[in-house]
Amino acid sequence: MKNYDHKDIEKKWQDTWKKSAIYTASDKTDKPKQYILDMFPYPSGEGLHVGHPKGYVATDIYSRMKRMQGFNVLHPMGWDAFGLPAENYAIKNKIHPRVAVDKNIARYKEQLSIIGFDYDWSREIDTTDPAYYRWTQWIFLQLYKKGLAYESTAPINWCPSCQTGLANEDLESDGTCERCGSVVVKKPMRQWVLKITDYADRMLADLDTLTMWPAHIKEAQRNWIGRSEGVEIDFGPIRVFTTRADTLYGATYVVLAPEHELVKTLPATNRAEVDAFVAAQKMRTEIERTAEGKEKTGVRLEGVTVINPATKEEVPVWVADYVLAHYGTGGVMGVPAHDERDYAFATKYNLPIVQVVMPCSPDPKNPPTADKPIVSRDTVIVFLKNNASGKYALLDWHESLEGITTGIMGGIESGQTADEAVLAEIREEASIPNARIVRELGWLSGAEYHASHKGENRRSIARVYLAEVDDLSKQGAIPEHEAKTHSLVWVEEGEVLNRLVPVHQKFVWQQLFKKTALTESGLLMNSGEFDGMNNEEAKKKITNHVGGRVVTKYKLQDWVFSRQRYWGEPIPIIHCAEHGAVAVPESELPVLLPEVEHYEPTGTGESPLANITAWVNAPCPTCGKMGRRETNTMPQWAGSSWYWLRFMDPTNNTAPVSPAQEKYWGPVDVYVGGDHAVRHLIYARFWHKFLYDIGVVTTVEPFARLEFLGFILAEDGKKMSKRLGNIINPDDVVAQVGADAFRMYEMFMGPFENTVAWSTHGVVGVRRFLERVWRLADTVSDISGLDTITHQTIKKVSDDIETFKFNTAVSQMMIWSNEADRAKRIPRAHYEAFLKLLAPFAPHITEELWHGLGHETSIHQESWPLYDPSQLEAEMVTIAVQVNGKLRGTILSARSAHQDEVIALAKADKVLGAKMPPAWSKIVYIPGRILNIIS
């Protein structure tokens, strides 16, 4: 047989497949459907690098297997091509965006075609095609009619470099523009906004139904929606929002955001100072306000106080930069003891700190029993440092407390102050008379346990101290009655945490060195009638007590939906002097993007479309008088918010998708991609739910299963970029080792979701494997054998493709080829089954070998091999023999052998036999796996 030359065969089969249209999805069939979708690409000017096709290879393999398993497979591809990157590329290269996009699409298509994908190109879509964006505009009109698209003049994010408004989702976490990195400013201007917040609850709740989505994506979505249930409570005229109503008794001040209306009207005696502070905050950008260690600044409204509705005490009112105007009510209550931010603010400005929640947990090893009440007891815990050695004194307890290690501790006796108790315990338990108290933690903390020696349930309420001693020269002998219950140990500072045993001891030790608020849950204190109550319960009770209102807030804000740029879908609205914003009649869609001379941004906050008088002037659909078209365009995300529906029915010109087609194909069975964990998936789910509500689709969620891929880094472990010159081009790899080796390597690199660096050496491994498979064709003959490994491989590869564990599927095929190679001759049926398993990964070489075996139809239309469960295990298996849990050797035994037979075999083995104990107390035998003899 001639040598494996990928150049010979890949082009040939790609052409053949194209001619025979074997990958076309059928709309008329009895077969069950599989809709497998990639996140469609944005065709940029740079072309593809090896990272881009990774997800496409995965869906290609998956869809090929599904097709061979008898499914009617829809695996389409298209282009998301509106938006800033295409427009900026066009401006830079001085060509029309239309021309640039067409060129980029052609280049992408060429690059994809040489990799041998099975896309059904008859369903190709392009979001910039009027036949497509007609329906994007149609969906906008439906949103408008339902009141979900509205005009707003609230300040929005404006990128001075891109010269357009942006949605919150378009910003980096530091508040810069994600496209160009410019600092974004707040600018009030008229915008179209979509009311995505109406769907926030449903988008959050339905995440729980998405059982086939990765947990981290769902978590990212939850974070972004940012729902929090809290309470609005009135402090006189000031309404605050809080999720910690249980800490109301600890609220020692109130803070307003600088933009809060009441800041202007409350009768502060230092009005000039307050106004100056507010003005200064407005000058600062988002970045300045959030950066630089988040140092909090504020000004007190002198002479203004409000009443804490729980304590009935007057508290001061501040205005501070750390309170956000657009979240909650723009005002918060300051509870420095139990909120990190309030703690930082209160320590800076010397505001009172009152603890109202005491962390208190039952000891997990020795919890209180249910039958008796809990008796509270005031105690002290002290960590004593020896200044000479730097070590700390701990107590190892004996008798009933065996195994417990704590700081020095004991009860506060009546008539004794806490400080006295501390020094007394040090004297008694450690016999050290010359210790000094350094400081007290300041928080009380509790631990509940069952004191078995007293038959009593106790809650120890501890004050925690740090003490020191300069030297141990005055230390006496520890009296016998103390030594019986505990021994004193000196421990290095770094070891203390490891040595302390009840969790509570670890907790107080850590708190002692942390200057932070207590955010743990616990029992209430300093809270009047609520003292001793669990804080979760107290939330409801205190809310009722002060007449608070339960409310739900979201971090998610409505979607700023207009861009002041040329390259986007025109928003189909006409502004009429008399009738305001009027929808363009559906029959007049699409509103075509006009041809223009200059499509550069105007910089005035108006779209370039505003300068095209012939286009802008249009009659009002209601009254016929001349009005003006909306000149803003839609954001880049519009077209991708419904495209999976269009693939189901790409040429329909009466609806975005026909009900029959949607019912058959929906929802997407597997959706694959990366990098769009939040934005695209949030927008897509929002539009899909809206389309469900208006009856266009029949499923609540668009994507039943989501597989999120890890990226491919350059060989140097860095992100591939033109600037670093480390881009690896798939065209080069395909030319060198072939599309099949390229595809297999991308799958073999590591788990699909892992980010891994490209390795040129690594590609060689899969190429060698393919060459071995090629050579093996010469060893096919009419013999039997290789049954177990073949059936195992069929099972493993089938299961692994189904679960996206492509790396181990490839490993298993390598194992098969290694074994087949050793066997010298291969049964024809097994080789053919193997080729079918390999076909989705390496479609070209397997097609060539398949035809080489005398077949005349495509291997890709064969049916997927099935395994025989009874053939999965070999007759003879290696059994590990352990003595007392330690491996002492292995023996070869029949899989079905009985325990006694295996023991006999082990005894008979000349090496193992000598290690067998003469007698044993227990035998553990797991057939076919392990024999463990306990002597």
Added chain:
RNA sequence: GCCGGGAUGGCGGAAUGGUCUACGCAGCAGACUUAAAAUCUGUAACGCUUAAUCGCGUCUGUGGGUUCGAGUCCCACUCCCGGCACCA
């Protein structure tokens, strides 16, 4: 800080509570070759012991626990990656 995920040879990574390191890369030795590349074959955690094999011991981030048996389950800790972050 909160949430999610993770830590296994020189590297990427395998491993239903049952022989840790499959598979691949790199390495080393050998074959073929004038030579190199390519290809093929073998080898391969660490320590002790041995002439060598054998043998013994130690190894899945750290410390503890459950179990006949733990990479896997439980507790605590450390570090890494990702998401969110002055969202009350």
